[in-house]
Amino acid sequence: MKFGKRLKRQIEETLPEWRDKFLSYKDLKKLVRLISAAPPSGDSAEDQFIRLLDAEIHKLNSFFVEQEEDFIIRQKELQERFREVMEGHGDMTSIRKDIVNFHGEMVLLENYSSVNYTGLAKILKKYDKRTGALLRLPFIEKVLKQPFFTTELVSKLVKDCESMIEAIFPEREGMSRVERKAAGAAEQIIFRNTMAALATIEELRKGSSTYGHFSLPPIGSPEADLLLTLQPPSPIPIVMN
Amino acid sequence: MEREFKSNHVSQLDTYTSSVGVVKPSSDIGFTSDLPEERQKSNVLLRSQSANCVIMPPSTSYTYAGGYLPSSDKFSQEFNENSWCPASLEDILDYPDNVTAASNQIQSNCAMSACSIKQNELSDLTELMNDYCLELFNESDDNNVQPKVDQPSSNASLHQQNTYPSISSSMELVGSASWLSPSTMASATKPRMRWTPELHDKFVEAVNHLGGSERATPKSVLKFMQVDGLTIYHIKSHLQKYRTTRVRPGLSEGAVENNNNSSIQNPSFSLKCGDITEALRLQVELQKRLHEQLEVQRKLQLQIEEQGKYLQIMFEKQKDGFDKLKAPFPSERLSEPTENETSEKDQKETESVHQMNEIFLEVEDIHKLTNHQSNPPDDIRPYPASESDQSPPEKRKRGEDEDRCSKRLC
Numbered sequence: 001m002k003f004g005k006r007l008k009r010q011i012e013e014t015l016p017e018w019r020d021k022f023l024s025y026k027d028l029k030k031l032v033r034l035i036s037a038a039p040p041s042g043d044s045a046e047d048q049f050i051r052l053l054d055a056e057i058h059k060l061n062s063f064f065v066e067q068e069e070d071f072i073i074r075q076k077e078l079q080e081r082f083r084e085v086m087e088g089h090g091d092m093t094s095i096r097k098d099i100v101n102f103h104g105e106m107v108l109l110e111n112y113s114s115v116n117y118t119g120l121a122k123i124l125k126k127y128d129k130r131t132g133a134l135l136r137l138p139f140i141e142k143v144l145k146q147p148f149f150t151t152e153l154v155s156k157l158v159k160d161c162e163s164m165i166e167a168i169f170p171e172r173e174g175m176s177r178v179e180r181k182a183a184g185a186a187e188q189i190i191f192r193n194t195m196a197a198l199a200t201i202e203e204l205r206k207g208s209s210t211y212g213h214f215s216l217p218p219i220g221s222p223e224a225d226l227l228l229t230l231q232p233p234s235p236i237p238i239v240m241n
Numbered sequence: 242m243e244r245e246f247k248s249n250h251v252s253q254l255d256t257y258t259s260s261v262g263v264v265k266p267s268s269d270i271g272f273t274s275d276l277p278e279e280r281q282k283s284n285v286l287l288r289s290q291s292a293n294c295v296i297m298p299p300s301t302s303y304t305y306a307g308g309y310l311p312s313s314d315k316f317s318q319e320f321n322e323n324s325w326c327p328a329s330l331e332d333i334l335d336y337p338d339n340v341t342a343a344s345n346q347i348q349s350n351c352a353m354s355a356c357s358i359k360q361n362e363l364s365d366l367t368e369l370m371n372d373y374c375l376e377l378f379n380e381s382d383d384n385n386v387q388p389k390v391d392q393p394s395s396n397a398s399l400h401q402q403n404t405y406p407s408i409s410s411s412m413e414l415v416g417s418a419s420w421l422s423p424s425t426m427a428s429a430t431k432p433r434m435r436w437t438p439e440l441h442d443k444f445v446e447a448v449n450h451l452g453g454s455e456r457a458t459p460k461s462v463l464k465f466m467q468v469d470g471l472t473i474y475h476i477k478s479h480l481q482k483y484r485t486t487r488v489r490p491g492l493s494e495g496a497v498e499n500n501n502n503s504s505i506q507n508p509s510f511s512l513k514c515g516d517i518t519e520a521l522r523l524q525v526e527l528q529k530r531l532h533e534q535l536e537v538q539r540k541l542q543l544q545i546e547e548q549g550k551y552l553q554i555m556f557e558k559q560k561d562g563f564d565k566l567k568a569p570f571p572s573e574r575l576s577e578p579t580e581n582e583t584s585e586k587d588q589k590e591t592e593s594v595h596q597m598n599e600i601f602l603e604v605e606d607i608h609k610l611t612n613h614q615s616n617p618p619d620d621i622r623p624y625p626a627s628e629s630d631q632s633p634p635e636k637r638k639r640g641e642d643e644d645r646c647s648k649r650l651c
Binding site for chain 2: 077111118187197
């Protein structure tokens with residue numbers, strides 16, 4: 001499946017407030033086509049393109065940094081609640097749910113970062129190809145340093161979250177096949193989005209017909225199996241009786 | 242004063258996660274990763290960046306430190322000075338020695354020479370080389386790229402990253418004026434900054450001291466925190482977020498507005514608690530997996546770009562080497578002031594060029610490269626025959642390495 005389509009699907013599946021915060025891949029592609037079809041004088045076309053890219057990057061950065069800030073605050077709160085629950089006075093069920101959702105959202109932010117980066121890299125490659133310019137290499141350098149791509153902090157928060165999760169979920173005997181039970185709508189959305197993201201990654205890594213910068217090695221079988229055994233949840237929550 | 246700006250600058254460039262104005266050289270604020278490699282990474286960056294950073298004048302330090310996208314001219318100045326630092330050739334050439342065997346193979350196989358290739362085709366080559374590299378990746382690493390294996394290489398590559406030679410004019414800032422020129426208006430009026438857990442802890446401390454989130458005022462919090470570069474705008478927005486989170490911790494954790502809690506409160510549900518736990522567990526597993534995959538992917542993406550840069554450098558080296566080889570005889574060169582260095586450099590360049598040639602030939606054999614490579618291997622050597630005769634044993638050895646790699650691809 002083409003990246004544009006995959007991106008679109010991701011956006012559809014994502015949290016509602018995030019939908020307009022993704023890279024405007026389609027628009028950028030249109031611009032590239034426009035530029036290559038009827039190239040105005042060399043510099044102005046490139047400037048225009050760069051300006052649009054900058055604006056997009058600014059959008060991505062703003063959103064990302066804001067989400068990150070939220071996560072920092074929420075994490076601290078969760079840690080306090082976690083301590084309370086560990087000491088015995090707190091609702092285990094609700095904190096479990098909250099921590100899992102929190103974890104999920106952070107991972108989705110990482111995914112957001114990754115997807116947008118991929119889009120940018122692809123657009124730049126298209127641009128270079130269509131116009132014969134050498135914009136990609138230096139520009140992608142800058143992108144790599146952008147806040148939205150430097151996800152170390154979020155990654156750390158995720159790991160901290162995982163250690164909390166270890167503590168609040170009892171030992172398990174291995175991955176059993178469990179039917180999807182009722183869960184809140186929040187879990188549904190996060191779950192669906194996570195599935196979509198995983199599917200995207202799997203596709204990305206399957207090996208494309210056009211070997212490109214992102215012909216990443218295929219994922220090992222465990223993932224494939226996992227995805228195969230799991231069905232995406234139905235939009236209608238399956239209520240338990 | 243100077244030190245402050247310097248450290249501000251350093252932290253800014255380093256990770257963008259350092260809290261504004263609060264930079265303790267000893268600790269990695271905002272970069273408290275558990276991974277040793279990341280810590281090393283930050284240290285490397287800090288060291289090299291501080292060597293090259295520009296002391297910003299007082300009036301600009303605020304915007305600069307506060308915004309992650311400073312105004313374009315400052316940025317391009319910084320871009321020029323920090324991304325492409327002049328470096329000794331030895332640093333560059335030491336690079337392959339610092340990496341592990343696996344990535345060494347990848348590196349050497351990816352380096353492409355051929356001065357006959359025009360600059361315009363570099364991106365195509367980069368692409369091909371990346372494919373090549375990734376194929377090797379596929380072969381050498383089974384499923385997951387083990388981060389630990391990459392560790393030495395990532396350190397080395399980052400070291401290299403900060404010691405680039407100055408790139409020739411053709412590479413330098415295509416469309417230079419507008420490089421990531423941010424909305425300077427926006428950054429001037431509402432500077433964005435990146436919060437860190439440490440900074441937030443300070444914030445919470447201040448708020449608690451001042452009577453809680455409802456009673457504390459932004460101004461007093463700002464005063465209490467005493468963090469340089471922090472503005473009342475930052476505090477205001479952060480306080481607002483903080484208040485929202487505190488009001489109903491459970492609700493805010495719903496995060497997604499259409500959180501449906503009623504099903505949980507349903508009495509008949511409590512019997513199925515175990516199932517909910519199972520569902521949550523499953524969800525977490527999935528999320529964990531996604532997280533892992535994303536990390537791997539990100540590392541790969543970074544590495545791919547490293548390769549690209551490496552290629553660019555080697556290409557430049559190639560060109561320089563070729564030009565220098567056209568220079569007069571060694572004995573004449575010795576009469577120049579920096580004679581020893583020059584001849585050493587030339588030797589090394591020649592070596593590297595030879596190396597690249599070798600690799601190039603291997604690559605060519607396997608990939609059947611494009612039109613301009615139509616000549617049979619022997620003709621591609623751009624160097625006079627005498628030079629190539631001098632070091633056949635070395636070539637043989639290198640050739641063997643490449644053979645092993647190339648065979649895996651066939």
